[in-house]
Amino acid sequence: MTAAALVGGGSYPQPGEISLSHNGVLFLDELPEFERRVLEVMRQPMEDREVTISRARFTVTYPSSFMLVASMNPSPGGYFNDPDAPVTSSPAEMQRYLGKISGPLLDRIDIHIEVTPVPFEKLSEDRKGESSVEIRKRVTAARDIQTKRFAEIENVHYNAQMNTKQIREFCTLDVSSKALLKNAMERLNLSARAYDRILKVARTIADLEGVEQVGGNHIGEAIQYRSLDREGWLG
Structure with missing residues (x-):
């Protein structure tokens, strides 16, 4: 996905995904797979809840009050900190992978949840959770x-x-x-x-x-x- 597709733009500016998600949810799967420069353009719209696109003759402002939900693997191979993992990642690979998401962008995400592997006993139990x-x-x-x-x-x-x-x-x-x-x-x-x-x-x-x-x-x-x-x- 390009920066223009995400925030909007073009010769005749059109709204991007963040404006199309106004008052809704924008879900980005495999967040580190997006180019870093593409992710960085979301920082100001997430703060201001609107995005402004300037051209030589005019300026257009689109609303962008959206809820961002993003997912990612904990490592390139998907088995971070698992000693029995079939695939492991070197520290350099980990740093390069995680470095695609900047600290300022993470600052703007309210909640970070680590989802650990679910053991078989939990998957197979009959006890029901809250509906x-x-x-x-x-x-x-x-x-x-x-x-x-x-x-x-x-x-x-x-x-x-x-x-x-x-x-x-x-x-x-x-x-x-x-x-x-x-x-x-x-x-x-x-x-x-x-x-x-x-x-x-x-x-x-x-x-x-x-x-x-x-x-x-x-x-x-x-x-x-x-x-x-x-x-x-x-x-």
């Missing part, structure tokens, strides 16, 4: 909470849209929660942008629980979702 219907009810309740929270604020409808001032207002922390977040910021060498995103995610976790105050358990869980934007992916 999609129950999960939907909990998510809907959390969205209702956010709708009421931002009812008086223009152009803000849910936690992800909060600016820095609103984060400070709606994500107040007690002393122990601040100490936990401070320790994580220093230990993982996280950026200021990651700090704000941790608070947004923690606020959402609290909303899913129906709790008004963001606590240490919410901060701790949100920190666990920021594993890939630390300095040095290889540990």
